[in-house]
Amino acid sequence: MNTIIIEGLSFSLPLFIIAIGGIYSEGSGITNLALEGLLGFGAFFGGLSYAVLSRTFAGDPTVLIYASLGFAMIGGALLALLHALMCIKFKANQVISGVVINMLSVALTAFLANQINASFFGQPSNKFLLEVFPKATIPLLSNIPILGAVFTDFYTFELIIVAVALFMAYLLYKTPTGMHIRACGDNPHALAAAGGNVQKVRFWSVIASGALAGLGGMCFAYSISTTFSPNIYMGFGYLAIAAYIFGSWKIGPTFLACILFGFARSGGYVLVQKLKLPSSYGDLVLTLPYIVTLVLLLFFSSTNKPPRALGEVYDQAKR
Amino acid sequence: MKRTSLLKRLFILGCGKGRHQLLRTSLFCIFLSLLAGAILLLLLGKNPLEAYTSILQGAGILPKSRYAGRKSQLTDFMSLLNYTTPMVFAALSVAVALKCGIFNICVSGIMVFSGFMATVLVGYSNLDPFLAKILVVLIGALSGALIGILIGYLKHRFNMNEVVVAIMLNYIISYVVSFFIQTRFIDPITRQSVAVGQNARLTLFDHPVGNLKMEIALVFPLALLAVFAIKFMLDRTRFGFELKAVGSNSKASKYAGIHVGKAVVFTMLISGSLAGLAGVSYYLGSNASIQPRVLPSLGFDAIAVALLGNTTPIGSFFASLLVMVFDCGTTYMSSRMQVLREIAALITSILLLFSAIGIFFRNLADRFEQEAEEV
Numbered sequence: 001m002n003t004i005i006i007e008g009l010s011f012s013l014p015l016f017i018i019a020i021g022g023i024y025s026e027g028s029g030i031t032n033l034a035l036e037g038l039l040g041f042g043a044f045f046g047g048l049s050y051a052v053l054s055r056t057f058a059g060d061p062t063v064l065i066y067a068s069l070g071f072a073m074i075g076g077a078l079l080a081l082l083h084a085l086m087c088i089k090f091k092a093n094q095v096i097s098g099v100v101i102n103m104l105s106v107a108l109t110a111f112l113a114n115q116i117n118a119s120f121f122g123q124p125s126n127k128f129l130l131e132v133f134p135k136a137t138i139p140l141l142s143n144i145p146i147l148g149a150v151f152t153d154f155y156t157f158e159l160i161i162v163a164v165a166l167f168m169a170y171l172l173y174k175t176p177t178g179m180h181i182r183a184c185g186d187n188p189h190a191l192a193a194a195g196g197n198v199q200k201v202r203f204w205s206v207i208a209s210g211a212l213a214g215l216g217g218m219c220f221a222y223s224i225s226t227t228f229s230p231n232i233y234m235g236f237g238y239l240a241i242a243a244y245i246f247g248s249w250k251i252g253p254t255f256l257a258c259i260l261f262g263f264a265r266s267g268g269y270v271l272v273q274k275l276k277l278p279s280s281y282g283d284l285v286l287t288l289p290y291i292v293t294l295v296l297l298l299f300f301s302s303t304n305k306p307p308r309a310l311g312e313v314y315d316q317a318k319r
Numbered sequence: 320m321k322r323t324s325l326l327k328r329l330f331i332l333g334c335g336k337g338r339h340q341l342l343r344t345s346l347f348c349i350f351l352s353l354l355a356g357a358i359l360l361l362l363l364g365k366n367p368l369e370a371y372t373s374i375l376q377g378a379g380i381l382p383k384s385r386y387a388g389r390k391s392q393l394t395d396f397m398s399l400l401n402y403t404t405p406m407v408f409a410a411l412s413v414a415v416a417l418k419c420g421i422f423n424i425c426v427s428g429i430m431v432f433s434g435f436m437a438t439v440l441v442g443y444s445n446l447d448p449f450l451a452k453i454l455v456v457l458i459g460a461l462s463g464a465l466i467g468i469l470i471g472y473l474k475h476r477f478n479m480n481e482v483v484v485a486i487m488l489n490y491i492i493s494y495v496v497s498f499f500i501q502t503r504f505i506d507p508i509t510r511q512s513v514a515v516g517q518n519a520r521l522t523l524f525d526h527p528v529g530n531l532k533m534e535i536a537l538v539f540p541l542a543l544l545a546v547f548a549i550k551f552m553l554d555r556t557r558f559g560f561e562l563k564a565v566g567s568n569s570k571a572s573k574y575a576g577i578h579v580g581k582a583v584v585f586t587m588l589i590s591g592s593l594a595g596l597a598g599v600s601y602y603l604g605s606n607a608s609i610q611p612r613v614l615p616s617l618g619f620d621a622i623a624v625a626l627l628g629n630t631t632p633i634g635s636f637f638a639s640l641l642v643m644v645f646d647c648g649t650t651y652m653s654s655r656m657q658v659l660r661e662i663a664a665l666i667t668s669i670l671l672l673f674s675a676i677g678i679f680f681r682n683l684a685d686r687f688e689q690e691a692e693e694v
Contacts, residue, residue, distance in 0.1 A: 033482070086672075090679035095422055095482065099622050100671045106616075107664035114659050115363075238486045245483055280501035283612070287494045290487040301479045 004266045005149035012262030013161045014219035018240035019247070019254050020168050021076075021212030026249060027172065028205035029185040031311040033098030034083050035213050036237025037105030038076045042214020043221040044109040045075020047128035047228025048116065055121075065131055069157065069218050076214020077207050079105060084206040088199055091313050102237075110230050127229040133157055133222040157219045164215065168208075169251045181205050185307030188314050198314050213237065242293045248304050261289040327687040334677075334684040341629045344677045348627070349641070352670035359665070365656055374663075377651025378644040394533040395647075401522050401536040402605050403643040405430075408542055408597035409621035410628065410635035411549055412590045417630045418553060419586040420566035425470060425485035426594045427618025428492040429463045433595035434602030434609055435496045435512075436462040439504070442515030442603060451519040452537065459599030460592040466492075467591015471584035489614055497611035511608040521604040538600045543636075545593065550632040552589075562586050594618070623671035642667055 018039055025032035049071035053064050079101065086097040113126045133155045141151040172178035180201050183191040188198045220236055221228050243261060247254030268285025297304065333347030334340065357367035375381040379395025386392075409426050416423035437458045441451050466488065474481045500512045517524075523535040553559040564572040565582045573579050601617065602609050624642050628634025649663035673680075 086676060090676040091682070092675045092679065096622070096626060096675050099424065099619060100668065100675050103616075103619060103623065103664075104668040104672060107661060107668045111659060111661035111665045114661055118659075235490055238490070242483065242487060245480075278502065280498055283494045283498040283501065287491045290490045294484065294487045294491070297479055297483065298473070298477055301477050306480075 001146065002149040002152065004263060004270050005146075006153050007266035007269070008259070008262040009150065009158060010155055010223050011265055012258040013158045013165075014216040014223070015236060015240050015243060015261060016216075016255055016258040017161045017165060017219070018213045018216035018237060019243040019258060020165055020251060021209035021216070022240055022244045023209075023249055023251060023254065024168070024172070024181065024205045024212070025080075025209035026244070026310055027185045027307055028181045028202045029188060029307055029309045029312065029314070030084070030087050030202055030206050031094040031098060032083070032206070032209055033095055033241065034080070034101040034105075034237075035209070035240050036233060036235065037098075037102035038079050038083075038210045038213035039217030039220070039237050039240075040109055040232045041079040041105045041217075042072040042076030042210070043217035043228050043232050044113065044128075045078070045214065046072030046218040047130060047221060048112075050130055051121065051128040061131055062134055065133060065222075068130070069160065069215060072214040072218030073211040074214070076210040076212070076217065078210070080207050080210020080213075083210070084203050087206070088202055088314075094311050094313075106230065106233055113228070113230075127227045130222055130226045130228065132226055133219075155219070155223060157222065161215070161219065164212070165251075165255075168212070172251065182307075185309055188309050189318075192316065198316075202314070213240075216240070239289060242290065245304070245306075246293050246296060248300075249306060257293075260292070264288040264292065327691070330680070330684045331688050331691065334680045335688050336685065340681065341677075342634075344680055345627055345629060345634070345638075345674060347680065348673040348677060349670060351673050352666060355669050356662075356666040359662070360658070363658060365658055370652055370656055370658065373652040373655050374645060374648030377648035380644065380648075383651075389530060389532045391531055394531055397533045397535060399640075399643060399647050400539050401534045402647055403639055404536045404539045404542050404604060405597045405601035406617060406621060406624065406639040406643055407636055408545065408593050408600060409618055410624040410639045411545055411632060412593035412597060413622050413625035414628065414630040414632060414635045415549060415553075415562075415593065416586060416590040417625060418566050419562045419582060420569065421471075421474070421583065421586060421590070422482050422622075423467075423470070423485065423587070423590050423594070424482060424619065424622060425466065425488050425591075426597065426621055427614040427616075428485070428489035429466045429591055429594035430598030430601055430615055430618050431496050431609065432466055432492045433459040433462040433598035435499070437519070437599045437603055438512060438515050438609060439499075442519045443504075443513070444519070445516065446518060448518040451516075452521060455519050455521060455599050455603055456538065456541070456596065459595040459603075461595070463595015463598060464588050464592040467587040467589070467594070468584055470591070471587030474587075475580040475583045493612060493614050496609065500609060500611045505611075506608065509608065511610045514607040515603055519603055520607060521600050536600070536604060538596070538604065541596070542600075545596070546632045546636045549589075549593075553632070558582075558585065597621070620667070620671075623668075623674065627671060627674040642670075 018035055022032050022035055046068040050064055050068040053067065057064060083097055083101050086092040087094045110126060117123050117125045135153050136156050137153055138151040142148045172181060180191060180196050184198055184201045192198050217232060221232055225231060239261060243257040244254045246257040265285065268288060269282060272281045272285060334344040360367040360370050372381060376383045378399045379392050382392045412426055413423055437455045440458055441454045470481055470484055473479045473484050504512045506513045521538045525532040526535050561577045561582050564577055565579050569579050601615060624638045625635050628638035645663045645667055649660055652658060653660045
């Protein structure tokens with residue numbers, strides 16, 4: 001039981017932060033299929049910064065680990081800048097821009113990782129090795145039966161994610177800025193009439209979504225393989241999209257969806273182990289979140305409400 | 320009088336109003352991305368002209384200086400056609416769906432599904448080669464059509480977003496197929512599915528023609544046929560008109576008496592079966608086995624390829640050819656010039672990036688043109 005909770009949370013929380021990124025972008029009216037590419041590029045940037053810094057910086061390596069999370073956010077934001085430009089300035093089709101950015105991200109990180117490893121570090125490889133992320137256990141709380149597992153042996157990045165998620169939720173639902181973002185997604189002309197700048201709000205929302213996706217991607221890189229490698233593109237970005245659609249573009253329900261996905265995954269793996277099935281049955285477990293989403297959408301797609309202006313290019317002349 | 324700057328005039332020439340505006344924009348995008356690729360190659364200290372020439376040589380468009388035994392420019396070109404075949408089907412599949420306003424990103428998943436079905440049902444049998452190949456094509460088209468209908472039906476009946484459904488289906492198919500391959504059909508050495516028999520393969524490998532050994536893609540003529548059939552359907556038939564009408568405004572089409580649901584489901588049937596054909600020509604043609612847990616990137620690339628071809632059948636065909644020239648030629652280029660193989664994917668994605676903002680280029684050119692007239 002403990003493994004299910006520990007493993008489940010270490011998967012759900014990075015997924016959750018990526019999904020929040022998606023909510024920010026789509027909440028402001030910009031379709032974001034690029035999450036997969038953004039998280040990969042963020043992880044690449046974080047991994048690269050770690051590889052560079054660990055060769056030059058002599059101090060405590062844990063500082064570097066936390067710094068790499070920050071760099072991953074910058075990396076994700078950089079690629080998101082491209083998505084924002086394409087969708088807002090160049091008025092490209094947002095879905096297509098997302099798909100192209102995913103492709104670009106895969107190609108660019110594979111090329112750069114190979115090229116940088118070969119020319120600067122003198123080793124033919126497409127990976128950046130990382131350290132194991134520090135883990136922690138909270139003394140008293142971890143003794144609570146069952147729920148104690150939540151506070152046992154968790155990666156410390158989970159705390160960061162929870163803090164960032166709480167802040168982003170506060171920003172989106174309790175501040176004027178958040179109000180502007182949501183107005184942009186539902187009725188951009190109303191925001192414009194109230195004196196807001198639609199393009200600017202959307203621009204920063206997309207940048208924020210890139211930063212959050214980068215953070216999530218870096219956490220996946222640490223928790224799943226402790227390397228950056230092209231294997232980071234495993235479809236977690238698309239799973240995050242499933243999560244926030246499932247959560248009807250709201251942060252609270254999305255959190256539940258992510259927890260469900262994470263626990264279905266870890267629970268399934270434990271079940272496969274317990275029943276002593278061959279490991280290939282893990283593949284069937286991995287389909288669970290997707291099947292659940294598909295079936296639930298079948299029943300709830302009429303009540304599922306995406307932001308009303310989602311995917312529409314903002315045209316000031318069209319009221 | 321103020322002169323319009325050279326750059327602006329180039330833009331107007333490339334994407335301004337007039338004949339073949341869409342075609343010229345695409346060519347302009349190709350030109351821009353080749354330019355970007357050239358800058359990248361210069362930064363790496365390589366000669367871009369030499370690199371592009373060797374890409375063309377590797378793809379069999381230009382002759383190489385020397386060839387290995389029983390190989391020639393023709394064998395390289397036939398190999399290019401072999402790899403292009405699945406891309407043509409996939410790009411057509413995306414283009415047809417886009418014409419009806421449906422974004423089909425399930426091509427990868429459908430390819431895996433149809434490839435797997437054909438592999439299991441026919442690939443391991445010892446049927447007569449002629450019969451087996453026909454069956455493979457039929458099963459590919461049918462199983463693709465099934466998934467296509469499913470997506471179309473879910474979109475129409477339950478108002479589900481086809482992009483979301485497609486993403487979910489992609490992963491469900493990928494994992495389920497991977498499960499069956501790993502439990503039943505795994506080749507312990509390659510970690511892929513057991514290779515299909517030669518009788519079922521849609522590509523003849525090392526087939527002796529004269530004194531050459533070449534790859535012959537048997538379904539390439541079918542791909543060409545599909546291009547013209549889709550073009551005919553879109554331009555000349557009632558259904559094609561309804562399909563495009565639904566794509567440009569589904570509400571207006573409904574008022575005009577077009578059965579929107581039927582159009583959506585039929586379009587996805589066609590798009591799905593084309594994707595299925597892409598699957599069999601990929602997994603039982605240019606490849607012979609399926610790698611578990613991997614969605615072919617070709618299915619995603621096809622989206623952008625169709626876009627580069629302005630979502631027309633003929634355009635998609637030439638766009639596929641162009642992208643595959645890069646893909647096939649790069650192996651030769653990278654071994655000759657010590658450039659990383661990944662650069663091909665990079666240049667391709669830059670190309671697709673530019674083609675995605677083709678609308679912006681056209682608007683920009685219009686604005687420049689107006690400025691030029693006012694001055």
